[in-house]
Amino acid sequence: MAKEHVVKNGAKVKKSLGDRIVDVIIYGVLGLIALSTVLPFLYVIAGSFATEKELTEKAFFIIPETWSLNAYQYAIRTNNILRGLKNSVFLTIMGTVMCMLFSMSFAYPLSKAHFRGRNWIMNLVIVTMLFSGGMIPSYMVITAYGLYDSYWALVLPALINPFNMIIIKKFFSGLPVELDEASYMDGANDMQIFVKVALPLSKPVIASISLFYGVGFWNDYFNAMIYLQTPEKFPVQIQLRSIILLSSKVSEAAMDFYDLNGAPPDKAVKMACTAIATIPILCVYPFVQKYFTKGVMVGAVKG
């Protein structure tokens, strides 16, 4: 097989028949994998716009025959899903802004090679990456601070993620030292350099790390479940879970285990609720995709 490679003009390599068959297989398998990741979303979104009749009659479709917004009207009227959506947007924006303020300002001094106490503080951070108090002591401490049933219980414990902080720190250390020197010459102090020189240059890292924090807040379910009590404060993830899972027809035998208050929401309504919680992420995704790949790559390089 190897002998069949012909080098033309030293540049183009002609492919053998065997190679081309392997190529086709690879392209095909990749296509199938890509399809399998998006089909569930397409199926649910399509189903949410279809009528209940079509859903029961047809096994599978991507474009509904008759379009209908009934499921959405029902979902919005009965399940307060819009309130959940509003809460999630608020929590995500507030949480991300707070996290960025804390993480950026903490990472900046640590990025300076001359900063005294740097190793000491870094060790303090690395210890927390290796060992933590765990779920119960954290729960008790946060409750003792009086944060129970408030969004602060979700935001404050998450203010600085050590991994994200290290990515930011790495980015800051990559800025040229000459910028600092020139600014000192001009009489600027460290605060002015941070705000007027370093921050405007850090847009890429701000974009990717805000994205990490933002997705974390938007998707958070567990913390919201243990710390929030008032239903008016529930984010969309909690509402989705109660609509889909608690009343879901898991199996005939499992039905008895669930406390069913009346009939479970019908199929199209469940799909509509899933779509409502998914679509915001899917809409934002194409615009931010390039930033997170950059962020992950910076994080992957050891430093």
Add this chain to the structure above:
Amino acid sequence: MAKAKAKVKNKKGYITLQDGRTMRVQRMSTWQYVVQHKWLYFLLLPGVIYFIMFRYVPMGGLIIAFKEYSPFQGIWKSPWVGFGQFQKFFSTNDFGRLLTNTLGISLLQLVLFFPAPIILSLFLNEVRHNGYKRLVQTLVYVPHFVSWVIVASLTYQLFNVTDGIIYQIIKALTGNTVDVLSQASCFWGLIVGQDIWRETGYGTIVFLAALAGVDQELYEAARVDGAGRWRLMWHITLPAIRGTIVMMFILRVGGLLNTGYEQIFLMRNDLNVARAEVFDTYIYLKGIKSGQYSFSSAAGMFKSIVGMTLVLISDRVAKLCGESGIY
């Protein structure tokens, strides 16, 4: 003269200039430094307070693992019981079950899920058509960004026995009517399957980043020497990502006891609970649900310590193998 110069050079606090003169260099005292860079310390302060209040205070809170905590007496006045809570935890029947389930899921992940992003990266690396490559990448990253609640919702909607489309397909093709959502024997597979679906694409990023650094001329040269597709992969592509594979493996082994509790919590139900109870869900149920704070803190502390030990050991092993390690 030369002798004297060398002597001066060795003396602390002096440097020798190029023309042979010596100059005294004074290192700023710590106090002077702090005053001059007070804004840096000011910027650092909120973070330090955060780490103390939300990372170190909970660590200190672990002392209740050595006590019999009662809410009426508070942390300080509750009686000490030494390692009593740990003994109680190890001697329950639950312990063996938790360990089996946690390790079972983790090892299954290590065998089935860990290689998946590597294989997908190797496939993507073979694609020469950039547009197609980018399209596939864009699509396979998507599931990583949706929450576990949504993944669980999709799973329920696709696999339930009443109208789940995938259930119907499997039934039509194989005649198999296993309810994967409530069969205990399917639980581990279900969890690992969800992991593979959600994280494989995203997991390729680090490997593709490592591959982007490979000099394309290496491939050209090897092709001229008559290397086929498999040879190129074996001798160029795989060595290029070896370090990354080792690093990801360390991270995975270090997190052997961290079976994402959100995911498992969402998929477990009363029917499959025998295979679904892992350390994290158990700690949550015993601690937050039934209020056995001391007992569940002890369970959590056991988990943290084993986790830390695993990370440190695997890191050391990686360094012995000549890789760079993580810490």
